[in-house]
Amino acid sequence: MRYSLNYLGRSGVSGGPYRSTLAFQPNLGREPVYFDGELRDPLRFREAISALHDVVIGDLRFPKKDRAAYEAFQAQKALEEAELRKQLLDQEMEKISRKPEAPPANLESEFRRLHGIYWQKRRQWAWELMREDPELFRHLVPCDPIVTVADDVVFFECFAKDESSYGCLILDRDGFRGKQDASVGTTNVDYSMRLFEHFQTLRSYRETRLKVDPRGFEVEVEGQGDYREEKIDLPPSWLRGFGQISAATALPSRTVQLDVDVIYSLLAHLVRNREKRGPRSIRFELAPGRPPRLVLEPWEVVVESRGAPYRGDKPETIKVWGRRRLLSLARVLPLVERVEVHLLGSGMPSVWVAYCGELRFVLALSGWTANDWTSGGNLQLLSGEWQPDPATVERCLRELRSERALTPAELAGAVGTDVSTARAAMHRVCELGQAVFDYSTGAYRFRQVVDVELGEAQLGPEPPELTEGRKLFVARAVTVTSDAPLDRGRRHVMARVGSYEVEGLFDLDRVLSRASCGCSHHYKFKLKKGPCRHLVALRLTLTVDDPSMASTGIGGAR
Numbered sequence: 001m002r003y004s005l006n007y008l009g010r011s012g013v014s015g016g017p018y019r020s021t022l023a024f025q026p027n028l029g030r031e032p033v034y035f036d037g038e039l040r041d042p043l044r045f046r047e048a049i050s051a052l053h054d055v056v057i058g059d060l061r062f063p064k065k066d067r068a069a070y071e072a073f074q075a076q077k078a079l080e081e082a083e084l085r086k087q088l089l090d091q092e093m094e095k096i097s098r099k100p101e102a103p104p105a106n107l108e109s110e111f112r113r114l115h116g117i118y119w120q121k122r123r124q125w126a127w128e129l130m131r132e133d134p135e136l137f138r139h140l141v142p143c144d145p146i147v148t149v150a151d152d153v154v155f156f157e158c159f160a161k162d163e164s165s166y167g168c169l170i171l172d173r174d175g176f177r178g179k180q181d182a183s184v185g186t187t188n189v190d191y192s193m194r195l196f197e198h199f200q201t202l203r204s205y206r207e208t209r210l211k212v213d214p215r216g217f218e219v220e221v222e223g224q225g226d227y228r229e230e231k232i233d234l235p236p237s238w239l240r241g242f243g244q245i246s247a248a249t250a251l252p253s254r255t256v257q258l259d260v261d262v263i264y265s266l267l268a269h270l271v272r273n274r275e276k277r278g279p280r281s282i283r284f285e286l287a288p289g290r291p292p293r294l295v296l297e298p299w300e301v302v303v304e305s306r307g308a309p310y311r312g313d314k315p316e317t318i319k320v321w322g323r324r325r326l327l328s329l330a331r332v333l334p335l336v337e338r339v340e341v342h343l344l345g346s347g348m349p350s351v352w353v354a355y356c357g358e359l360r361f362v363l364a365l366s367g368w369t370a371n372d373w374t375s376g377g378n379l380q381l382l383s384g385e386w387q388p389d390p391a392t393v394e395r396c397l398r399e400l401r402s403e404r405a406l407t408p409a410e411l412a413g414a415v416g417t418d419v420s421t422a423r424a425a426m427h428r429v430c431e432l433g434q435a436v437f438d439y440s441t442g443a444y445r446f447r448q449v450v451d452v453e454l455g456e457a458q459l460g461p462e463p464p465e466l467t468e469g470r471k472l473f474v475a476r477a478v479t480v481t482s483d484a485p486l487d488r489g490r491r492h493v494m495a496r497v498g499s500y501e502v503e504g505l506f507d508l509d510r511v512l513s514r515a516s517c518g519c520s521h522h523y524k525f526k527l528k529k530g531p532c533r534h535l536v537a538l539r540l541t542l543t544v545d546d547p548s549m550a551s552t553g554i555g556g557a558r
Contacts, residue, residue, distance in 0.1 A: 021209045033185035035149045035212040037176035040358070042208035044335055046199050048169050048359050049156070051331040053196050055167030055363065056145065058160040058325060147212060148186040148447050150404055154210070156189075157436070157447075159242060165325050166245045168362040170440065175358035176210070184404060186447050187212070242449045245364050246430035246437065248349050252507070253342040254318065256284060256292045257308040260336050263354075265303045267330055269296055270323065281319040284343060286310045296323075307338070313488075319346045322365050329354060332361050340439065345513070347528040353439050360440050367528055388424040392417060396425040397434055400446045407443045465521060469536025472497060478541040493542065497534035504535055512539060 039045050104110070145158040155170040173180065189212065202208055266282070275298060283295040291305040297319075320343065329336075335356040342351040347367045354361040395415040400406055406414065412422035426444055429435045433449035472478065482494040486505075494503040497517075504515040512531055516522070521532040531539070 021211055033147075033149055033183055033187040033212060035154060035180070035182045035210065037173070037180035037182070037210055038178050039208045039210055040175050040177050041204070042202040042206065043204050044356065044359060045171065045175075045208075045210070046202040047335060048171075048332050048356065048361055049199055050196070051328055051361060052145075052156060052158055052167045052169045053199075054328040054331065055160055055165050056158045058162065058165050058328065145189060146186060146447070146449065147189050148445070149182050149184050149212065150445060151184060152405075153438075157242075160325075163241045164322060164366045165328070166242075166362075166364040167328065168364075168436075170360040170362070170438070171210075172358040240431075243431040243433045245349075246433065246435060247427050248344065248351070248364065251344055251427075253344050253351070254286065254310075254312055254316065256286065256310060256341040256343065258292065258294075258305050258339045258341060259307040260333065260339070262294065262303050262305045262307075263326075263329060263336070263339055264333060266294065266296065266323070267327060267333070269299075269301055270327065273299065275299070279319075280323070281321050282323050284316075284318045284320070284341075286312055286316045286318065288312050288314065317346075318343045320350045320365070321347065321367060325365050326352070326363070328363055329361070332356065332359075335359065336361075342439070345527065347526070351439070355440075362439070388421065388428055392421060393425045393428050396422060397429050400426075400429070400435060400444060403446075405438070405441070405443045405445045407441075411444065463530060465530060465533045466536055468533035469531075469540065472533060472537035473540040478537050480538075480541065491542075493538065495538050495541075497537050500534050502534050502538055504538060506539070506542065 145156050147154065147156050152173055153170050154173065155168055157166070157168045159166055277298055279297045281297050283297060285293040285295060287293075287310060289309050291307055292310050293305070294303040295301065296303070329352070332354060336354045337357065338355050340353040340355070342353070344350065349364060349366050352363045352365070354363070392415065396411055399411060399414045403410075403414075408419050408422050408426070411426065412419045415422065415425075417425075426435060430437065430444075434446065435444045436447050437443075438445050477498045478495055479497075480493060480495045482492075482503075484492045486492055489507065491506045492503070493506065494501070496502075500518045502515070502517040505513050507513060512527070512535060515527060515531060515535050517532050517534050519532050519534055521529075522535070
C-alpha cells in the first residue's frame, strides 16, 4: 500500500534551561488532531517513551543467508583455485624452510587495543548512519508511530521492525497539570533518532510540555521550506499485523498478575546467561488459589511470585517463546507497580501490561520471534464467531466512532444485540485497524491505523485454511459423530471432515481451546497458526446448527 506522510517541520525538544517543549509534528494528511499539556513528571514519561523506542527498533530475526552471493563467490573461486593453490604452496614451503620467528611480546595487548578501537568506531559509524540517513531509518521503521488523543488518555502505538512485537504507551490526561488544549483523533507523528536523543534531555526541574502541534493544520504549507512529503510502502503484513494485535488483545485469555521482582529476576537472568540449547521458553505453572510459578528453560530456573493468586478454575501449564523481547521492559521497570500478563495459550501470543501510575506500558509479543502476527498468528481463526453480520459490524463501528470508547456491554446495548455478538463484530472491526482494546478500562477505543478504509487490497488475502474450511462447510463435508456436553457450557465434539477424524473442545462462545486432527497442517503447527481447515469447517457447522446462534445473524443457512 502506497501511503503519504506530510509534515511541516520535524519533531523535537526545544526551550530554555527551565522550560522544555516536546513537540510532535502530526501528519497533515489526516484529521486535525492536536494536544498541548504540561507533564507532571517528565522523567517518568522519558523512561516510558524510551522503552517504546526499544520496541520500535526491535528486530531479533535470524538473518537468512544470501545463497546467490555465496554461489557467485564459489564460481569465482573455482576459476582461480588452480593458480592460487600453486602460489600459496610455494609461499608456505619457503616459510617452512626458514627458521620461525617468535611472536612479539606485546601481541595480545596490542590485539585487544586495536580490537577495541575497531568496535568503538564501528558503533559510532552505525549511530551516525541512523541519524544522518532518514532513508535508512525508514527501513528500520516501516511507518511513524501513531498517536491517539482521547478524552481521558493520550497513547502512542508502534510496531517492531520484525513485526513480532507491539508497543503502546498510554498516558492518563490526569498526568498533565493545568489547562489542556486538545482535539480528539488519531494521526501519525514525525519520529527520528534525533527525537529519541532529545528525549534523554528531559529533566524534572524543567517545565515540560507535550505538544502535538496544532499550527500544522492552520498554515499555508505551499512554499514552506520545512514542509516535506514522504511516500512510503506499507507492506500488507504491517497493516494486517496491527489489526491482528488489536483483535488479539480482546480474545479470551488467562490473566496472571506478577510483582515487579518477578520481572526483574527474569530479565536479570536473561541478561547474564545465554542459552546454548533449547527449549527457550518461559513456562507458566498455574494452580488455582496459588501465585503463579515461572520456570526459565532450559536452565529450569524457578521464579516464584509472591503476589496475587491465580484465579483460574483448573491447574494449567502454558509456555511462551521469544522471551528476550521482554528486555524492552527494562527501561520502564523502575516505574512499574505491577504487571498483568494475558496468555492466549502455549506457543500463542502474550500481552504484558505494566502499570506505572498515570502511565501504562503495553507490550504484546507473538508466539515466538520468527512468528510474526500475520503469517504466524491467524488469530481471527481463534475468535468465537467466524463471520459476523456485516450490518452489525457497521452499527458497532458507527457507535464506537461516535462515543470514542465503549465496553462490550455498552456496545451491545447501544446496537441492540448480545455481548457475544458485539464481541464478534468488534473482532472484525479491530482486524480492519479501526479500534483497539484497552485492558485498563476493559473498553474498545476508536483508533484508525491509517485514514483510508482497509480491505483485502491493502491487507492481503485471508488465510488459506479459513478459505478452504468454508469450502468444506459449504460442501457439507462435516459429519458429527459425538457431541458431549461438559461443565461450564463446554462441548467435546468429534466428527469426520472429508477423510480426516477431528475432535475439539469448545466453550460457550465457540472458542476452540483444544483440538486434534490428522492433517499435516495440524500435525505441524497444532493451534499455533490457527485451526486447520477441517477444524474451521467443524466450528462453522456447530455455529450454524446451534439454535442459540440463529438469532445473531452469524453464519447463515446452508
